[in-house]
């Protein structure tokens with residue numbers, strides 16, 4: 001039984017507890033347990049891997065081997081919207097850093113840090129493959145180009161939930 005608040009909400013922890021109880025000592029179910037755990041938390045928290053290891057009787061190293069082998073699994077939380085800001089040469093010379101600064105200022109986060117509501121995460125990349133649209137960003141894969149810092153608020157505000 002885990003009452004660990006570090007793991008997630010009470011509801012998530014309860015679901016995870018019953019999942020572990022159902023699969024206690026059954027290492028043959030590791031794939032299913034990992035899939036369901038990710039379904040509960042949205043990713044695989046480090047602590048959940050430790051608990052799965054103890055419950056199923058399987059070394060953590062073996063579990064991490066599986067997690068890193070299959071691309072369906074992720075060890076990092078995913079936000080609802082991922083803003084990828086291109087800081088490649090074409091974008092950079094046309095002012096990408098100022099666009100990035102405005103995004104970070106508006107959301108109150110650093111690069112790689114998720115907003116506390118889980119809605120946004122900002123990452124950077126070296127080229128989005130659309131240099132003609134520099135400076136460019138993508139939000140969950142949708143491209144926004146020829147940006148100025150003053151365009152940022154309107155774009156982000158259009159993602160209403």
Ligand code: FES
Pocket residue numbers: 086087088089090091092126127128129130131132134135136
């Ligand atoms: S350098 Fe930004 S899209 Fe290519």
